[in-house]
Amino acid sequence: MSTIEKVNCLIIGSGPAGYTAAIYAARAGLKPLLYTGMQPGGQLTITTEVENYPGYPKGVQGPEMMEDFKAQAERFGTDIRFGYVSKVDFTGPVHKVWVDETTEIHANTVIISTGASAKWLGLESEQKFNGFGVSACAVCDGFFFKGKDVAIVGAGDTAAEEATYLAKLCTKVYMIVRRSEMRASKAMQERVLNTPNIEILWDSETKEIVGDDKGVNGAIITNHKTGADRKIDVHGFFVAIGHTPNTQIFKNWITMDDQGYIQAIPGTSKTNIKGVFAVGDAQDKVYRQAVTAAGSGCMGALDAERYLAEMGIH
Ligand code: NDP
Numbered sequence: 001m002s003t004i005e006k007v008n009c010l011i012i013g014s015g016p017a018g019y020t021a022a023i024y025a026a027r028a029g030l031k032p033l034l035y036t037g038m039q040p041g042g043q044l045t046i047t048t049e050v051e052n053y054p055g056y057p058k059g060v061q062g063p064e065m066m067e068d069f070k071a072q073a074e075r076f077g078t079d080i081r082f083g084y085v086s087k088v089d090f091t092g093p094v095h096k097v098w099v100d101e102t103t104e105i106h107a108n109t110v111i112i113s114t115g116a117s118a119k120w121l122g123l124e125s126e127q128k129f130n131g132f133g134v135s136a137c138a139v140c141d142g143f144f145f146k147g148k149d150v151a152i153v154g155a156g157d158t159a160a161e162e163a164t165y166l167a168k169l170c171t172k173v174y175m176i177v178r179r180s181e182m183r184a185s186k187a188m189q190e191r192v193l194n195t196p197n198i199e200i201l202w203d204s205e206t207k208e209i210v211g212d213d214k215g216v217n218g219a220i221i222t223n224h225k226t227g228a229d230r231k232i233d234v235h236g237f238f239v240a241i242g243h244t245p246n247t248q249i250f251k252n253w254i255t256m257d258d259q260g261y262i263q264a265i266p267g268t269s270k271t272n273i274k275g276v277f278a279v280g281d282a283q284d285k286v287y288r289q290a291v292t293a294a295g296s297g298c299m300g301a302l303d304a305e306r307y308l309a310e311m312g313i314h
Helices: 016-027 042-046 062-075 124-128 138-145 157-169 186-193 290-311
Strands: 003-012 033-035 079-081 085-089 095-099 103-112 116-118 149-153 172-176 198-201 204-212 215-223 229-232 236-239 243-245 276-278
Touching (some): 003 290, 016 103, 042 062, 042 116, 103 290, 149 157
Parallel strands (some): 103 276, 172 198
Antiparallel strands (some): 095 103
């Protein structure tokens, strides 16, 4: 038998978007309940140094920053609980959400901030060096490889954009493309092809990432047309083969694009369901930064507050 609990504002997810929504909702008196999901703190808890979040002039470790976000949300009374939302029913004006199969929440407003997860190649060495030279975010970690050689895997818009970003900082960028063409838009491809310090390794796959106790120092790349292996000497290894938004459970309810990103009404956090809002990476495949996620979390809380006021719910 599950217990039923009624709340004004339920926040699902505990990255920068979820915690920022919680800070605003709690200060507005909505008494938010936040479920963290299986990875409390979200993607930032698996990064190391964060140098581009405003307000931390000396930088901060990702996990520590998320503890700060959490403490700030708690300070204003957010009820933060560890738990995984497994099912929702958005039929009525009251939104039903099930947590860990044991708790049923009836919420007047729901803020979805479930984020996205980076896709990885699946190599053991990639896991081993994650945070020690291997990264899924060039904008976050490219700076640490200033003046060094790096590699990036992928051939979509993200990989193309990140390769040109890295090329400004690094001496040389190897772009590892598994086919003989790129998926990225023509304009982005041209930018890559016109950047002299990007070398594209076509028809290529990563066999292994190599390194020592100081981190990554190379990668073995196989050209699957010729079968030849080649070692490239790189200190940074970026994986940009796409992300998966964590939106599966909302599929039959919320309007999404073909990749599962929630389609919020432009300029707002509103979804197709009244009283349900989407913020952070679950609805953003382009910017994906902690600061943009936090900004959209704020929008979610303000939209929820206005919705409750319009509905006359206190
Ligand atoms: P995409 O899914 O578009 O591209 C993923 C790329 O990674 C593809 O080139 C794919 O190769 C490659 N890939 C996938 N798996 C592997 C693997 N195991 N090994 C090697 N390569 C692999 O993801 P993006 O993140 O690039 O983009 C997501 C969406 O966001 C797109 O719609 C994109 O247009 C959009 N976007 C827009 C931007 C903008 O407008 N400025 C910026 C960034 C993203 P293959 O081509 O062979 O399948």
